[in-house]
Amino acid sequence: MSSPDGPPNIDLYTRNGFAGPTASVVRAQYSPPYTRVRGSYAPHRFDVHDLSDAAFADPRALPVAVLEGAGVTVEVSRRSEPTGFAIRNVLADELHYVLEGSARLDTDFGVLHLQPGDFVLLPRAVTYRYAEIGSPLREMIVVTESQLAVDPENQPGVLNVDLHVDAPVPDPTTDRGPGEYEVVIRHGAEFTSYFYDYDPVPCLATVGAPIVRRFNIENVHGLGVTAGGLMPPRLINDATTRTLFYYLGNRRSDRPPVHHNADYDEVIFYVAGPGHYGAVDKPGTVTWTPKGIIHQGPEEDVPQGYEAWLLETRSPLSLTPTGREIGTLMETGQFGIHPSATRTV
Ligand SMILES: [Fe+2]
Incomplete structure (x- = not known):
């Protein structure tokens, strides 16, 4: 088979993405x-829609991995009702992409209202919970032991960080008051639950560098x-x-x-x-x-x-x-x- 342009065909070998040495192989074949x-x-x-809704019928259902490797997983999540518990991944950063739906995400650093097209970077050791679901949420999630940073190339042309990357906003009114609260600590493939008699998620204010970051595609x-x-x-x-x-x-x-x-x-x-x-x-x-x-x-x-x-x-x-x-x-x-x-x- 030949390429649309016909032979010869160029086959590019690259190291380190395109950052390392590259070499072209010229071939008759495609x-x-x-x-x-x-x-x-x-x-x-x-197609992430092929993942049965039954897999997520339990409100406690956690994301399901479709690809896994050393320190990296690609996962799919669907939520049609709020989670009663909060989650904190203590060993990996999580990048969430909202494919469908809307929700209020409460985090240690405040509240985000999620919309389709949102990327949310939730670094390790940040607690979060899906507090309200506007319409059923379907997310693609990459979980990685690497430390991630929103750091676009060619800004502001590709993404204007000053205008279009935001952070959660503290909202003390999200405090649910006395009761029993669970925080699920995710440590690798295992989970440990901590329980509290106060709502551990809301904050009054934050100071310092933005930790949780969000932008829309x-x-x-x-x-x-x-x-x-x-x-x-x-x-x-x-x-x-x-x-x-x-x-x-x-x-x-x-x-x-x-x-x-x-x-x-x-x-x-x-x-x-x-x-x-x-x-x-x-x-x-x-x-x-x-x-x-x-x-x-x-x-x-x-x-x-x-x-x-x-x-x-x-x-x-x-x-x-x-x-x-x-x-x-x-x-x-x-x-x-x-x-x-x-x-x-
Ligand atoms: Fe490629």
Whole structure:
């Protein structure tokens, strides 16, 4: 098979994302297509809506992981009623993306009213609870031992931090008064509950640097390759470069090159249309390409527009049992369902 432009085909090998050495391989053949795969190290796509609502029927249900690796998990959450308890992840930072719904999120540092398109960075050791649900909330969550920071490249063009990144606002009226309160401490894959006879979440005021940060994808803008770079712009940084987040909405650019991303798994979250991202057209679709698997990926210059974001991680991810249940083998050209795919069980 040849590329749309015909041979020769360029296959780009990159280290450290695009930050390290790169080399091009010139080939007669177009490298992404494979006929079949045996084994578990294979690109998959999911629709988070395929996760049964029954998995979240219990109001105490916690997010469900679909991908997991050393120190990183990709999880899906759905809440249709408030949680009676609060949660504090003491070993990992959490990045929440609100795909659907609305809610009031109470945190140690105050209150946020969540809307679709919100990214919320909840660093480790911050307590939070879903205090009110406006409409059922569906979130995609990345949990990472890395320390994350909202630190967009090319600001204010990509995201104006001064205007469009906010923080929770203290609201003492959210104090629920006397009663028994539970805080669930998440430590790795385990949970320990602390109980109180007062409401431990509300605050009167905060002083110092903003800790919990929130911005909405509608305020994030792609830059054309001439204004930005070959890579999409980074939104959230990790000083160790282990777990990085990029904006992957439509932009003026050539289609990405065929490439080997030698050091990073790529997880793309397609969250809004109307434009299609190659074969991906349903918001809530997640694509996963493990590191070292040759791929190209769809055209990003889509005039109708779409919204997507990208997680890159050095952690080798693998499918969880739930990921295997809802995931489908994916081809690495347009990120469609692979012709050989039957549901993996
Ligand atoms: Fe890639």
